[in-house]
Amino acid sequence: MVSDILSSAFSKMQIFLKKFQPILEIYWRNKQAQLHELMNERLKNPVETLENVIKLFNYHHDLFTKNIPNTADIGLIQLDSKSARSKI
Numbered sequence: 001m002v003s004d005i006l007s008s009a010f011s012k013m014q015i016f017l018k019k020f021q022p023i024l025e026i027y028w029r030n031k032q033a034q035l036h037e038l039m040n041e042r043l044k045n046p047v048e049t050l051e052n053v054i055k056l057f058n059y060h061h062d063l064f065t066k067n068i069p070n071t072a073d074i075g076l077i078q079l080d081s082k083s084a085r086s087k088i
Contacts, residue, residue: 019068027064
C-alpha cells in the first residue's frame with residue numbers, strides 16, 4: 001500500500017514538472033535573445049520593435065506568474081518551486 005502511494009505521488013510529481021518544460025523553453029529563448037540588435041540603426045521601425053519586445057516580455061512575465069505556483073501538494077509530497085520561480 002505504501003509503495004502504491006509513493007508511486008502515485010511520484011507520477012503526479014512528474015506530471016507537475018512537465019508543466020515547466022514550455023516555460024523553461026521560453027526562458028531559454030529569452031536568454032538567447034540578442035537584445036543589442038534592438039539598437040541597430042537600420043531597423044525599419046525601431047520604436048515599434050522595442051514596444052513589441054517589451055510587450056512580449058511582459059506577456060511572458062504574466063504567463064510565468066500564472067503558471068508557476070509557489071508550492072504544489074501532490075499526495076504525500078509538496079513541491080516547492082519558489083526558488084525556480086524567482087530565478088525565471
